[in-house]
Amino acid sequence: EPEVTQTPSHQVTQMGQEVILRCVPISNHLYFYWYRQILGQKVEFLVSFYNNEISEKSEIFDDQFSVERPDGSNFTLKIRSTKLEDSAMYFCASSGRAGNSPLHFGNGTRLTVT
Amino acid sequence: DQQVKQNSPSLSVQEGRISILNCDYTNSMFDYFLWYKKYPAEGPTFLISISSIKDKNEDGRFTVFLNKSAKHLSLHIVPSQPGDSAVYFCAARGSGGYQKVTFGTGTKLQVIP
Numbered sequence: 001e002p003e004v005t006q007t008p009s010h011q012v013t014q015m016g017q018e019v020i021l022r023c024v025p026i027s028n029h030l031y032f033y034w035y036r037q038i039l040g041q042k043v044e045f046l047v048s049f050y051n052n053e054i055s056e057k058s059e060i061f062d063d064q065f066s067v068e069r070p071d072g073s074n075f076t077l078k079i080r081s082t083k084l085e086d087s088a089m090y091f092c093a094s095s096g097r098a099g100n101s102p103l104h105f106g107n108g109t110r111l112t113v114t
Numbered sequence: 115d116q117q118v119k120q121n122s123p124s125l126s127v128q129e130g131r132i133s134i135l136n137c138d139y140t141n142s143m144f145d146y147f148l149w150y151k152k153y154p155a156e157g158p159t160f161l162i163s164i165s166s167i168k169d170k171n172e173d174g175r176f177t178v179f180l181n182k183s184a185k186h187l188s189l190h191i192v193p194s195q196p197g198d199s200a201v202y203f204c205a206a207r208g209s210g211g212y213q214k215v216t217f218g219t220g221t222k223l224q225v226i227p
Contacts, residue, residue: 004157033214043158043203043217056214091157100146100165103215105157 002026004106006092012112013082021077021109023092032075033093033103034067036060043091049075082113117141118206120218129227133191137204137218140185144206148215149178149189152201158217161202162189194225 005024013019025032034046048055049067066078075094079086089110093103119138127133135149145166150158164171164178164187171178177190191198204218 006157035217042219045214045216048214093157100163102148102160102163104160105150107155107157110155 004092004094004104006090006106006109008109009107010110010112012114015084015113016081019079019082019111021079021090021092021111023075023077023106024073025075025092025094026096026104027073029094029096029104031055031095031101032067032069033095034077035091035093035105036088037091037108038088046077046090079111082111084113087111087113116219117144118204118216118218120204120221122221123219124222124224126224126226127194129196129225130193133189133194133198133223133225135189135191135202135204135221135223137187137189138185139187139204139206141206141208141216142185143208144216145209146207147178147180147187148205148207149176150203150205150217151198152203152220158203191223194223196225196227199223199225 007022032049037043045058047057047061064080068076089108091105091108093105095101095103148163149161152158162173162176162178164180180187201220201222203220205215207213207215
């Protein structure tokens with residue numbers, strides 16, 4: 001069964017550094033998302049992406065965050081200048097063409113900012 | 115503002131019995147509801163969904179019930195198995211393929227052998 005893949009599985013970075021989290025969504029999916037989960041908390045929406053542009057973003061997704069689909073397969077999340085509070089699991093998801101189509105998630109990247 | 119609520123943070127059930135996980139929502143624009151299962155260090159795995167035009171959807175041991183008037187849904191797992199032990203998230207979205215999915219806070223299910 002096709003799956004969403006994320007790399008790296010764990011990223012450690014120093015405060016103020018830039019990080020890029022990478023995702024390969026399911027190949028025929030059209031909608032792409034980033035979510036995050038701070039330890040012990042709920043899974044929070046960051047951003048949705050469709051037709052090469054952001055469809056919706058949350059208040060968490062400020063100017064320090066950006067997303068890109070640089071080619072036909074990758075979908076990236078960049079954090080320009082990381083803060084301690086950015087430490088979390090970041091999940092990429094994609095969904096298919098149908099209106100009522102579930103999101104399929106990758107296994108996440110654990111980001112640790114020191 | 116918590117639009118999707120799971121009021122039970124944990125639930126313990128004996129193997130073979132029924133597990134019932136509950137979820138309430140406040141946003142009347144939600145019309146598609148999902149349940150996800152999550153193991154530690156893994157992403158949420160889609161289990162089952164239901165559209166607002168239905169009140170029940172069944173897939174093997176999993177059944178989701180939707181009560182639109184009460185803004186309530188539940189997931190029934192029968193019979194429960196030890197491998198079902200995980201955190202279960204209720205989620206909801208509005209209509210439109212690009213709409214975000216809003217998650218509840220999760221219920222940790224433990225199935226005791």
